[in-house]
Amino acid sequence: MPKVKDQIISPRRFEIRQIAAKLFHERGYSATGMRSIAAEAGMEAASLYNHIGSKSDLLEDICFSMADQFMRQLDDLEASDATLQQQLASVLRFHMHMMIHAYHEVFVANNEWKHLPGTELSRFLQVRRHYESKLTQLIERGIKAGEFRQVDPWVAVVTLLSAIRGIEYWHRNPHGLSPRRLELDIITQLLEGIKQPR
Amino acid sequence: MPKVKDQIISPRRFEIRQIAAKLFHERGYSATGMRSIAAEAGMEAASLYNHIGSKSDLLEDICFSMADQFMRQLDDLEASDATLQQQLASVLRFHMHMMIHAYHEVFVANNEWKHLPGTELSRFLQVRRHYESKLTQLIERGIKAGEFRQVDPWVAVVTLLSAIRGIEYWHRNPHGLSPRRLELDIITQLLEGIKQPR
DNA sequence: CCTACCGATCGGTAGG
DNA sequence: CCTACCGATCGGTAGG
Numbered sequence: 181m182p183k184v185k186d187q188i189i190s191p192r193r194f195e196i197r198q199i200a201a202k203l204f205h206e207r208g209y210s211a212t213g214m215r216s217i218a219a220e221a222g223m224e225a226a227s228l229y230n231h232i233g234s235k236s237d238l239l240e241d242i243c244f245s246m247a248d249q250f251m252r253q254l255d256d257l258e259a260s261d262a263t264l265q266q267q268l269a270s271v272l273r274f275h276m277h278m279m280i281h282a283y284h285e286v287f288v289a290n291n292e293w294k295h296l297p298g299t300e301l302s303r304f305l306q307v308r309r310h311y312e313s314k315l316t317q318l319i320e321r322g323i324k325a326g327e328f329r330q331v332d333p334w335v336a337v338v339t340l341l342s343a344i345r346g347i348e349y350w351h352r353n354p355h356g357l358s359p360r361r362l363e364l365d366i367i368t369q370l371l372e373g374i375k376q377p378r
Numbered sequence: 379m380p381k382v383k384d385q386i387i388s389p390r391r392f393e394i395r396q397i398a399a400k401l402f403h404e405r406g407y408s409a410t411g412m413r414s415i416a417a418e419a420g421m422e423a424a425s426l427y428n429h430i431g432s433k434s435d436l437l438e439d440i441c442f443s444m445a446d447q448f449m450r451q452l453d454d455l456e457a458s459d460a461t462l463q464q465q466l467a468s469v470l471r472f473h474m475h476m477m478i479h480a481y482h483e484v485f486v487a488n489n490e491w492k493h494l495p496g497t498e499l500s501r502f503l504q505v506r507r508h509y510e511s512k513l514t515q516l517i518e519r520g521i522k523a524g525e526f527r528q529v530d531p532w533v534a535v536v537t538l539l540s541a542i543r544g545i546e547y548w549h550r551n552p553h554g555l556s557p558r559r560l561e562l563d564i565i566t567q568l569l570e571g572i573k574q575p576r
Numbered sequence: 577c578c579t580a581c582c583g584a585t586c587g588g589t590a591g592g
Numbered sequence: 593c594c595t596a597c598c599g600a601t602c603g604g605t606a607g608g
Contacts, residue, residue, distance in 0.1 A: 226593085229589080338547040372571045411603085423603085
């Protein structure tokens with residue numbers, strides 16, 4: 181399993197990463213110039229390079245920081261003794277929470293990872309496959325335990341994870357819905373779709 | 379409601395659009411050069427301009443051709459007298475079918491529309507909101523008819539539509555699943571999540 | 577459909 | 593953190 185290192189990060193560098201995440205989301209990675217990032221950070225493009233190594237370093241930071249957080253919560257969860265339905269609900273709530281509160285970064289990790297340079301690209305996809313397979317196993321155990329319907333576990337995983345991306349629409353237009361109400365509605369719909377009726 | 383015109387399109391231009399859709403998907407709109415599109419079409423970049431007006435024309439063609447097809451099927455559907463559950467199933471199946479068989483174009487319309495130039499961008503978002511609201515009304519009618527659970531109809535719509543994007547994972551790795559099996563598994567999961575248990 | 581070429585902008589570096 | 597600047601590449605045009 182590929183490890184993601186904890187890195188001491190300067191506050192200035194962190195700020196630049198946040199700005200980059202916002203712009204990478206709004207305009208896409210390739211269409212975002214270093215000059216735009218610099219402008220939002222209140223400096224010249226050349227000065228950015230005192231804080232970061234390259235444009236792709238920023239993308240790498242964002243993608244792997246997200247990947248790392250998702251991996252961590254899954255590891256924590258597996259140490260728990262909750263029912264599989266509770267465990268799944270917990271994963272889905274975490275995804276929704278991140279989608280709501282770390283929107284730009286999650287969006288970039290979800291949609292702009294293809295611009296990672298070769299080595300980091302493979303590493304990222306490796307982490308993601310690893311995550312998918314752990315979740316698939318969770319669903320499999322839930323089916324065996326009779327908690328979930330007899331679905332294809334992998335299809336269930338990618339469907340559930342994708343469904344949460346509906347929150348992208350909410351960010352564009354919240355339709356007067358509070359985050360809490362949004363989360364509750366989505367999770368109900370998703371769990372009803374997979375849990376074994378009794 | 380914004381109209382999308384039917385346009386007579388030369389076979390060569392259609393071919394170029396297909397190539398563009400593939401590259402816009404794989405590399406993103408901004409990172410795709412006219413020289414790459416030209417190379418795949420077997421000509422020089424300058425020659426492309428005998429068939430198209432500009433790079434953004436290609437994006438516009440792709441996005442609105444997709445928007446148009448989705449609007450059309452919804453209009454056709456509303457002329458039918460199927461139950462609301464059947465109507466919803468039909469919409470979801472159409473989305474899955476497009477996601478499977480017109481993958482590149484659908485992906486571009488889903489993920490690269492933000493690079494449309496100002497006027498077309500608003501027109502595209504307008505069509506999309508119109509589509510969303512028609513679907514939301516379908517869900518509302520289904521709730522009133524007692525066919526669907528008491529969910530927020532708009533949340534249900536964006537969740538359902540997003541869930542189908544799970545097929546993106548399947549394109550990257552089909553996991554040995556046939557399109558038919560994939561469609562069946564997803565639609566079962568989604569319908570169970572929203573239909574009223576009896 | 578090609579050659580030749582345009583101005584603009586890109587990520588990044590040198591040197592202070 | 594800045595000024596000044598680099599080579600590369602971009603979308604697109606002129607003219608044939």
